[in-house]
Amino acid sequence: MKNLNYILIFFLILSSCSNFEEKKPLNDLFSQDYIRFQSENEIGIIDLDSTTNFLDLREKMGELTCLGKVSGLKFELNETRYHITGFSDCPTSGETGCYFRRNHLTIRNDSLIIGYGKEKEKKPINYLKTELNNIIEKPHNFKYNENKVKPALIHFYVEDNYPISTTINVLKEIAEQFSALNSKNDSDFFEYNILFVGYDISSIPPPPPPIPNEFNMD
Known part of the structure; x- marks a missing residue:
């Protein structure tokens, strides 16, 4: 019985010591324009843990x-706290952005x-590194x-049945990525914006080729 008590005391001491261990501080990663918008009071914060899916977030x-x-x-994910700016249309506004x-x-x-079109390919998201290098x-x-x-404009769409994760x-x-x-170059070497959209832009067919001008035909 004494041995059992010693074992219980030993594990209680170990448990108490673990509670005193300091939590590892989180790293912070900010998108390029986050702090600027925040300093100009032009940003509203959304904690993604408070959303259920992409539609809820976009609303x-x-x-x-x-x-x-x-x-x-x-x-927060994998000991990093992320702060990213995103853009989405106002549902009561008829304005459309120009992204040339x-x-x-x-x-x-x-x-x-x-x-x-026929050349369209679907790649896993970790292919982004390769695609940025290609650009x-x-x-x-x-x-x-x-x-x-x-600057990159990222058209981002997620179907409703996918979780917020x-x-x-x-x-x-x-x-x-x-x-x-940007850490290897200037901080504004490759800027980007993420446009959260309510439709799959990749399903829109490309515009038809221009009709040849009769005066330019051989």
Whole structure:
């Protein structure tokens, strides 16, 4: 009986000691414009743990857009606290954004969509690193006379039946891959914005080829 008591006391001491161990502090990763929008009081914070799926998140983002606010998306994963800006249309506004001179990327659910039409391919989200490297290898994807890549516009759509964890994992990959590229170069070497959309933009067929001008025909 004495031995049993000693064993119980030993485990109680171990348990008490573990409670005094300090928790490992979380790392913070910010998207490039998060702090700027926050300092200008132009951001509204959404904790992704308070959302159920992509639709729920997009509705909350739309409300902030109607108030003239950028959405600041916050979540924790693997000992890192992420702070990412996102954009979504205001449902009561008829305005549409113009996004020229951009490197466009399309993400559906947890997949990166490459190409259009018959050449369209679906890649896992961890292929993003390869695709970003493919973009920066081509000179025409850079700003004129600058060692900076044209900003990326990421069209992001997730179907309603996917949990919010799908959205979180995709955002994590986006933030980490762009952060890794910019840490090797200037902090604004490759800027990006994430546009949260309510439809699969990759399913829209590309525009038809232009009709030849009869005066230019051989």
